[in-house]
Structures are given as structure tokens and as C-alpha cells.
Amino acid sequence: MTWETVIGLEVHAELSTKSKIFCGCSTEFGGEPNSRVCPVCAGLPGSLPKLNLAVVEYAVRLGLALNCGIAGRCEFDRKNYFYPDLPKAYQVSQLYAPICRGGSLDIETGGRVKAIGIREIHMEEDAGKLLHDADRTCMDFNRCGVPLLEIVTLPDFRSGAEVIAGLERLREILLYLGISDGKMQEGSLRVDVNLSLRRPGGPPGVRTEMKNLNSFKAVGRAIEYERRRQTEILDSGGAVWQETRRWDDDQGESSGLRSKEDAQDYRYFPEPDLLPIEIDDAWLARIRADLPELAHQKRERYRRDYALSPAEAAILTSHKSIPALFEAVAALSGEPVEAARLMTGEIMRLIHQTDTRPEDLALDAGKLSALVALVAEGKINRSAYKETVEAVFTRGVDPEAYIAEKGLAMLTDENAVAAAVNAAAAENPEAVRDYRAGKEKAFGFLMGRVMKQLGGAGNPEMVKKMLRKTLDK
Amino acid sequence: MPDRSALALSAAIKAKKLSAAEVVSAYIDRIEKTGKRHNAFLTVFRERALARAGEVQARIEAGEELSPLAGVPVALKDNISTAGMRTSCASKMLEDYVPVFSADAAERLERAGMIVVGKLNMDEFAMGGSSETGVFGPVRNPWDVSRVAGGSSGGSAAAVAACEIPLSLGSDTGGSIRQPCAFCGVTGIKPTYGAVSRYGLIAYASSLDQIGPIGRSVDDCAALLSVISGPDGRDSTCVIDKPFEFGKTRGERLDGLKIGLPRNYFDGGIEPDVKRAVLAAAQDMAAAGAAVEEFEMPLTEYVIPAYYIIACAEASSNLSRYDGLKYGYRSAGAKTLSEVYRLSRSEGFGMEVKRRIMLGAFVLSSGHYDAYYKKALHTRALIRAAYDGLFGRFDMILSPVAPTTAYPIGENRDDPMKMYRGDIYTVSVNLAGLPAVSLPCGFDGRGMPVGLQLIGKAFSEEALAGAARVYQRRTDWHTRKPGGEAG
Numbered sequence: 001m002t003w004e005t006v007i008g009l010e011v012h013a014e015l016s017t018k019s020k021i022f023c024g025c026s027t028e029f030g031g032e033p034n035s036r037v038c039p040v041c042a043g044l045p046g047s048l049p050k051l052n053l054a055v056v057e058y059a060v061r062l063g064l065a066l067n068c069g070i071a072g073r074c075e076f077d078r079k080n081y082f083y084p085d086l087p088k089a090y091q092v093s094q095l096y097a098p099i100c101r102g103g104s105l106d107i108e109t110g111g112r113v114k115a116i117g118i119r120e121i122h123m124e125e126d127a128g129k130l131l132h133d134a135d136r137t138c139m140d141f142n143r144c145g146v147p148l149l150e151i152v153t154l155p156d157f158r159s160g161a162e163v164i165a166g167l168e169r170l171r172e173i174l175l176y177l178g179i180s181d182g183k184m185q186e187g188s189l190r191v192d193v194n195l196s197l198r199r200p201g202g203p204p205g206v207r208t209e210m211k212n213l214n215s216f217k218a219v220g221r222a223i224e225y226e227r228r229r230q231t232e233i234l235d236s237g238g239a240v241w242q243e244t245r246r247w248d249d250d251q252g253e254s255s256g257l258r259s260k261e262d263a264q265d266y267r268y269f270p271e272p273d274l275l276p277i278e279i280d281d282a283w284l285a286r287i288r289a290d291l292p293e294l295a296h297q298k299r300e301r302y303r304r305d306y307a308l309s310p311a312e313a314a315i316l317t318s319h320k321s322i323p324a325l326f327e328a329v330a331a332l333s334g335e336p337v338e339a340a341r342l343m344t345g346e347i348m349r350l351i352h353q354t355d356t357r358p359e360d361l362a363l364d365a366g367k368l369s370a371l372v373a374l375v376a377e378g379k380i381n382r383s384a385y386k387e388t389v390e391a392v393f394t395r396g397v398d399p400e401a402y403i404a405e406k407g408l409a410m411l412t413d414e415n416a417v418a419a420a421v422n423a424a425a426a427e428n429p430e431a432v433r434d435y436r437a438g439k440e441k442a443f444g445f446l447m448g449r450v451m452k453q454l455g456g457a458g459n460p461e462m463v464k465k466m467l468r469k470t471l472d473k
Numbered sequence: 474m475p476d477r478s479a480l481a482l483s484a485a486i487k488a489k490k491l492s493a494a495e496v497v498s499a500y501i502d503r504i505e506k507t508g509k510r511h512n513a514f515l516t517v518f519r520e521r522a523l524a525r526a527g528e529v530q531a532r533i534e535a536g537e538e539l540s541p542l543a544g545v546p547v548a549l550k551d552n553i554s555t556a557g558m559r560t561s562c563a564s565k566m567l568e569d570y571v572p573v574f575s576a577d578a579a580e581r582l583e584r585a586g587m588i589v590v591g592k593l594n595m596d597e598f599a600m601g602g603s604s605e606t607g608v609f610g611p612v613r614n615p616w617d618v619s620r621v622a623g624g625s626s627g628g629s630a631a632a633v634a635a636c637e638i639p640l641s642l643g644s645d646t647g648g649s650i651r652q653p654c655a656f657c658g659v660t661g662i663k664p665t666y667g668a669v670s671r672y673g674l675i676a677y678a679s680s681l682d683q684i685g686p687i688g689r690s691v692d693d694c695a696a697l698l699s700v701i702s703g704p705d706g707r708d709s710t711c712v713i714d715k716p717f718e719f720g721k722t723r724g725e726r727l728d729g730l731k732i733g734l735p736r737n738y739f740d741g742g743i744e745p746d747v748k749r750a751v752l753a754a755a756q757d758m759a760a761a762g763a764a765v766e767e768f769e770m771p772l773t774e775y776v777i778p779a780y781y782i783i784a785c786a787e788a789s790s791n792l793s794r795y796d797g798l799k800y801g802y803r804s805a806g807a808k809t810l811s812e813v814y815r816l817s818r819s820e821g822f823g824m825e826v827k828r829r830i831m832l833g834a835f836v837l838s839s840g841h842y843d844a845y846y847k848k849a850l851h852t853r854a855l856i857r858a859a860y861d862g863l864f865g866r867f868d869m870i871l872s873p874v875a876p877t878t879a880y881p882i883g884e885n886r887d888d889p890m891k892m893y894r895g896d897i898y899t900v901s902v903n904l905a906g907l908p909a910v911s912l913p914c915g916f917d918g919r920g921m922p923v924g925l926q927l928i929g930k931a932f933s934e935e936a937l938a939g940a941a942r943v944y945q946r947r948t949d950w951h952t953r954k955p956g957g958e959a960g
Contacts, residue, residue: 044572045560045675046674047672050708078790082793267834272680275710275712
């Protein structure tokens with residue numbers, strides 16, 4: 001008998017607001033320990049939190065993007081526990097009245113689309129970090145008070161592949177909404193995996209919670225490990241313990257951290273230092289109106305409106321800063337297919353070749369669109385085009401000036417082409433013979449000679465026609 | 474000099490009849506003379522205060538408009554943060570704690586040209602009604618040093634009663650300004666929740682705490698309240714839009730004022746002398762033209778449990794940060810992290826604080842939350858609604874502050890329930906977030922002061938002060954000073 005894998009996620013996304021959730025300190029990653037700390041985020045006696053409204057707006061953005069219900073009124077609660085990285089000994093979070101409830105995340109695996117339910121999204125503050133060395137532990141509160149959204153899904157995932165697809169989609173949404181940098185390695189995207197097994201259609205099994213997953217790859221490996229571990233236990237007639245487990249990616253295995261019996265009682269209660277948050281319809285409407293088009297919406301539109309292939313659409317949306325450039329070039333040149341070809345081909349190649357971060361691209365859409373128009377109209381050939389794109393990319397040259405200067409415009413002067421054809425034929429009698437003997441390969445060789453003669457600027461169609469005419473005479 | 478009101482002192486300084494430094498010196502001399510007797514002051518900053526007096530004097534002489542209290546010395550309860558100056562909450566836990574920032578109220582005093590001369594004794598972390606629970610020993614009542622000063626702002630009330638300071642700040646979570654004022658025969662105002670910033674007030678119970686003034690007259694208190702009230706971007710719960718402005722006195726009449734008198738507050742546990750004095754005050758207000766009408770105060774049996782559940786729940790969370798790791802007391806015997814927590818907190822907190830932390834942790838724990846905390850929140854909503862209804866009928870409610878006068882030191886130390894019952898008339902005002910003014914209204918047979926409170930609807934401080942001012946014009950209870958040491 002088979003087991004069905006049932007997985008739900010708790011994802012913590014660090015928000016990229018400028019300042020922390022309850023004070024004016026910077027949220028920037030890193031920094032000297034305790035250099036981005038004030039009485040509020042250090043939890044000094046007498047300090048009080050002051051809510052950064054950008055956090056609420058970011059939460060609403062994500063909620064709308066995931067089709068959640070947005071609470072008209074929500075509250076913060078205190079989650080109480082002692083730990084050295086938590087200077088107030090409570091974390092301000094949301095339990096009783098979270099900002100978003102319900103919703104869904106569409107994932108695509110194997111060409112199939114599936115909706116994963118979202119239980120809730122809530123806002124909370126991050127804790128600090130403990131720095132251990134040989135004989136002591138130090139506290140760094142820089143991260144205290146960095147805003148987080150916790151996204152809790154329903155147990156709708158059935159495989160590691162679905163989870164990875166879900167996380168990639170979620171990360172993409174966070175990036176396109178401009179609310180998080182989604183970096184798992186820096187801890188700005190953190191994933192806890194709840195996994196259980198059950199007989200297909202049967203009652204739910206006992207679940208475990210997996211922590212310390214620092215990459216998508218680790219998530220996939222940990223899920224596979226846990227699925228196997230639980231399968232072995234159940235197949236041998238054992239019972240799975242409800243527990244929190246810690247993934248060790250170096251060892252490729254997990255170990256139990258704490259069981260349900262050690263579960264802490266967090267003594268949640270409404271945070272009395274903050275007033276309830278009211279989100280009125282006007283604010284909601286404004287945030288909704290300002291929502292950017294998301295990656296999957298763009299892909300759909302590119303396929304529908306521009307007849308691009310799914311692969312092209314995927315490359316165009318693989319980084320947030322590409323679509324804007326693509327859309328501008330497509331609009332200015334009036335040649336979306338050619339523009340897509342430019343972006344997915346030459347530009348992507350140059351990005352990789354020069355190790356440029358897509359967000360640092362400073363390309364002028366006007367120059368690129370002029371170039372696209374030239375190639376589409378047949379005024380330059382492919383090799384001249386490629387050379388000019390590279391010059392625009394690396395040096396920001398003006399394409400028309402560059403083409404003129406380098407003489408890259410296609411030659412349409414029949415006499416010049418005829419002269420080049422005659423010269424090539426005269427210089428390569430052997431090839432001419434081969435061609436006439438039926439060796440088509442020789443035609444390509446002669447084409448190359450003519451083009452070389454023309455400095456690469458010959459119109460290939462014209463050259464081909466005239467060369468055949470001459471040879472077939 | 475101690476005979477003069479704070480407002481008169483400031484006027485004399487502005488008229489160059491006195492200098493700010495002379496005034497500060499005179500009060501500090503007095504603290505040095507009688508301070509040990511009352512144990513009201515924990516810290517006195519002589520040098521700093523004198524330097525500050527010089528600055529203020531220069532600003533006044535330069536013609537700067539400061540405030541009607543410019544140049545007046547003031548002292549703060551030791552749970553109100555003062556940057557660079559120890560703020561101990563009268564706890565071993567914070568015995569050496571020096572804040573890096575000042576409370577909003579403290580900053581406002583400075584801006585108004587007042588001179589902070591010291592910090593005042595209290596119950597540990599403001600938990601108590603007698604100012605006996607602090608690590609620095611009990612505050613003694615200036616009217617009878619064998620008796621308590623009330624609490625938790627006992628030092629703030631006793632220092633004013635003993636003429637060691639003309640004005641002070643206390644904090645009121647369940648009666649902690651009003652009750653010591655009643656016990657010490659001085660005047661105090663518990664402002665509406667959200668009228669004075671709590672930024673820098675070391676929290677006991679966040680949804681109930683409020684800083685307020687204590688002085689010798691309602692005029693002085695009102696002037697101080699207008700200095701410390703007002704919006705503060707650092708406290709989201711401080712919802713007032715501008716500082717209070719207290720107008721001039723309305724004469725000696727209360728015509729048209731509808732005062733409710735809760736009949737059931739005068740049955741049961743109240744001492745006969747307290748009842749007599751408060752009812753006499755009610756008659757006096759009626760004689761001044763007020764329409765005094767009796768009514769039945771609802772929910773009285775629920776207010777103390779609701780208050781202690783909510784206050785202790787919040788306290789258990791607020792006081793969790795004192796873990797021995799970052800600041801404050803750390804047990805020398807602790808070897809592991811859990812020992813640092815357990816021993817530092819066991820040794821650093823006193824019995825009453827530990828009692829409230831444990832009670833609060835219990836009512837919030839899963840399995841008890843609904844039965845206690847949630848029910849207390851529901852009760853709180855009912856109390857608010859009941860007050861809303863009452864303020865449809867009355868402008869103000871007149872009630873005793875406490876069922877007894879000041880009792881002997883040590884009497885209630887081992888009977889917390891008896892002590893908690895003493896909060897019966899005050900805690901509902903905090904649960905509903907309302908303002909109340911505490912006024913001296915007589916003495917018991919032993920010569921100990923009796924106090925009354927006038928409770929108003931939210932942000933009605935100006936009306937409350939107006940009525941209290943009329944009462945103080947018609948009576949002289951607030952002008953009496955403790956025997957022997959009267960100045």
C-alpha cells in the first residue's frame with residue numbers, strides 16, 4: 001500500500017521596508033553587531049512600539065496578490081517566551097486577528113496548475129541573533145524588529161516538487177511586489193515544512209515540523225528524507241512522533257529538536273501598547289490600484305498578446321528588472337517578437353558573459369528599440385546586429401551612429417554586390433566547379449567569400465540571389 | 474516658602490522676588506532635614522538641580538516664555554525614566570539601572586522650565602497600595618510616621634504632604650496616585666488613559682498605567698497636567714490631540730452640575746469616618762448648587778478580580794525582559810542560562826512582584842486564558858459601558874478614594890487580599906480609562922486625612938479641575954499640613 005505525502009508550509013519573509021516595524025532603525029542586512037539598535041528594538045524599560053505603516057501596506061499587497069481576505073481591523077498579540085535573542089522576552093506577532101485570511105497560491109508542476117490554499121498571513125517582528133565563539137555567546141540585536149510576514153499554507157502540497165514550485169512562485173510574487181528580497185541564504189526567506197503521511201483518502205497522519213532549511217535545494221532534500229523516514233516507520237508498524245526536527249544539510253539528515261510534550265505555552269494576549277489597525281476601503285482600494293503586474297500575469301500576457309513561447313515568457317520574467325525593459329523596447333519598436341528575441345538571446349547572453357546583475361542593468365530602451373527596428377526592417381544583418389547590441393550593452397553607444405561609423409548597414413547597391421560576386425567566383429574556380437558539379441556545400445563557402453568581400457554588410461538575400469544567378473549562368 | 478503654591482513660586486521667580494536657585498536650595502535643604510523621616514526621596518540631584526536652576530533663571534531673565542511653572546522644583550516617581558539618572562522602580566532588579574533616555578513627561582518638564590530635583594520612593598514596580606514593597610524600605614506617612622503613605626506613588630504623595638517638594642509626578646494603574654493622595658492629604662489627578670505619554674514610564678500594566686500630577690491644590694496639579702499632557706509620536710496609545718488648557722476659576726458655585734453618588738460604595742467595608750467625610754463633601758457640593766443624586770454602582774463585585782487579572786497578565790509579560798542578561802540584577806550564583814533566568818528573577822524581584830507575575834502567567838496560560846483573561850476583558854467592556862451609561866445621567870461621579878485611611882506599616886503585609894480590597898473604588902476608573910481627581914475632604918478620629926475622588930468622562934479633566942477648584946475654594950482641607958513639621 002502506498003502513502004500519500006501531505007505537506008503544509010510556514011514561510012517567514014523579511015520585508016524590505018527601510019525601517020524596522022516598531023522604530024526608525026535601519027533594516028539593512030549585516031552591520032556591526034548592535035549598530036542598528038535603539039531603546040525600542042532593544043526593548044529597554046519604558047520604550048514603546050510605534051507601528052511602521054509600510055509594513056501593513058506590504059502585508060496587504062501580498063494578501064491581495066494571494067487572493068486573501070483583508071481584515072478591516074486587526075490587532076497585534078504578544079508571544080511570550082524567554083530566549084537571549086528576544087530582548088523583551090516577547091515577540092509582537094498576530095495570533096487572534098491576523099491581517100489576511102484565506103487565499104490561494106497557484107503552482108505549476110508538469111504542466112498542471114494547482115491551487116494551494118493560504119490559511120493566513122500575519123505581521124510580526126524578527127528576533128536578534130546569537131553569536132557563539134569558543135567560550136561565550138554574544139547577542140546582536142540588529143535584526144530585532146525587522147518586519148516579517150508569516151505565510152501559513154494549508155496542507156495542500158503532495159510532493160517536494162510541488163513545494164519547490166510553490167516557494168519559487170511565492171518568492172517571485174514577493175520580488176515583483178517589491179516587498180522582500182527573498183534571499184534564503186541571508187535568512188530573508190525562511191521555510192518550515194510540516195509533513196505527514198496518510199493512506200490516500202484516509203485520515204491525516206501525525207506530522208513533524210522541519211526547521212533550518214536554508215535553500216530550495218535543502219527544502220527538497222529534507223522533504224525527501226522526511227518522507228522516507230516516516231514511510232520506514234509506518235511500514236514497520238511504528239508511530240511517527242509529533243515533533244520539531246532540525247535539518248542538517250551537510251549531513252543530509254534531520255534530528256529531533258523537541259517533542260510536542262516540550263511545546264512551550266506562549267501565553268499569547270493582545271499587545272496593549274499598540275492600537276488595533278483599521279484598514280479602510282479607500283486605503284485598500286489605493287493599494288489594490290497600485291499593485292504591479294506579477295510575473296505569472298506577465299507570462300500569460302506575453303503568450304496571449306505577443307504569441308511568445310512559454311520558454312521565452314519564462315526567461316523574460318526570470319528577473320524583475322527584465323520585463324520593464326522588454327516591454328519598453330517592444331512598445332517603442334513595435335516589434336514585440338523581435339524584442340523578445342533580443343532580450344532572451346543577446347541581452348541574456350551578455351548579462352551572463354559580463355556577470356552583470358540584472359537589477360544593475362542600465363540599458364536605454366530607446367537605443368535597443370532602434371536596433372530592433374533596423375533588424376526587423378532588414379536594414380542590418382544579424383552579425384552587424386549582434387555587434388551593435390554588444391556595443392550598446394557594454395559602451396552605451398548610439399546604434400545608428402555606430403552602424404554608420406562601422407559601415408555596418410546592409411549594402412543594397414547591386415553593382416557592388418555583383419562586383420564582389422564576380423571577384424569571389426574568379427578567385428575560387430574550384431568551388432565554382434564543385435558547385436556546378438552539384439556540391440551545395442560549395443555555395444555556402446562562396447557566400448562567405450562574398451560577404452567577407454563586402455565587409456559583412458551585404459544583404460544576405462540579395463547576395464544569395466545574385467550569386468546563384470552568376471553561378472547558374 | 475513651602476506655604477506657597479507652585480504657581481505662586483513661579484510667579485515670584487518671574488517677578489524677581491525669588492530666584493530659581495533659592496527655591497531649589499530651600500526645598501533640597503528641607504529634603505535633607507526631613508527626608509530620612511519619611512523616606513519619600515530615593516535620589517536627590519543637588520548639583521544638577523542647582524545648575525539647572527541657573528539655566529532656567531537665565532532663560533527667564535532673557536524674557537523667554539516658559540510656562541506658569543517655570544523655575545518650580547519637581548520630583549518624579551522612580552518608575553519615570555530620567556536619562557543619566559538612576560530609575561530603580563524601587564526594585565533590587567533595577568537598583569543600579571540608569572536609563573539612556575528620558576520619559577516624554579520628564580522632557581516636557583524640562584521644556585517648561587521646571588527643575589527636577591530627585592526621584593521618589595514607591596512600591597516595587599508600582600505594585601502595591603502602601604509603598605512598603607520597595608527594596609528601599611517603606612515610605613512613612615507625614616501625618617503619622619508609623620503609618621503607610623499609601624501606594625504605589627507613596628513617595629510622590631508623602632513628599633508633597635511633607636512640603637519636601639511643591640509638585641511631583643506619580644503613576645496610577647489602579648489608584649496609585651489617588652489613594653496615596655487621600656492617605657497623605659494632598660491633591661492628585663489620574664488623567665484619562667491616552668492624555669499623557671507613557672513613553673519612558675517603566676510599565677507595570679500597559680493598558681492601565683497613566684502618569685499624573687500630585688500637588689497641594691488642584692490649581693497646581695492642573696498647571697502641571699497641562700505641562701505633561703499632549704500627543705507623543707512615540708506612544709500610539711497617547712491619543713490626545715493637544716495639551717489640556719485649564720481656564721480660570723468659575724467662582725464658588727457648582728450650579729447645574731449633576732453629580733452621581735454611588736450609594737453602594739457607602740455600605741459594607743467602608744470606615745465610618747471616611748463615609749462621614751465624603752458624604753459631608755457631597756452635601757457641601759450640593760450646597761454649592763450641584764444636583765447630587767444617588768445611584769447604584771453596578772458590577773462592583775467584579776472590578777477587583779477583573780483588574781488584578783488584566784494588570785497581572787500585562788505585568789507578567791512586561792516584566793519578562795528583566796532576565797539578568799542585558800541590564801539590571803544578575804544572580805552571582807547562576808551558571809547556566811536557565812539559572813541566570815531563574816535565580817536572577819527569584820532574587821531580583823520582591824514577593825509582591827513575584828506574586829503578580831505568577832498570577833498573570835497563570836491567567837494567560839493555555840487552558841486558563843478563556844476562563845480568566847478573556848472573561849476579565851469582557852468584564853472590562855461591561856464596566857466601560859456602565860460608565861458610558863452613567864455619564865449620560867451625570868457630569869461627574871463622587872466617591873471615596875479608599876475604604877480606609879492610612880493603616881499602620883506592616884498591617885497588610887501578609888494579607889494581600891485585604892490590601893487588594895482597598896482598591897475597590899479606584900480600579901474601575903483605570904479599567905474604563907477615565908480621569909479622576911483625588912481631593913482631601915477631612916480627617917478621621919486619629920487625625921489621618923480622608924480623600925474623595927471626582928470621576929469624569931474621558932478627557933473631561935478641565936471640567937473636573939473646575940469643580941475641584943470650587944470645592945477647594947469652599948474648604949480648607951487641602952491647606953492643612955501635618956502637625957509638628959507643618960511649615
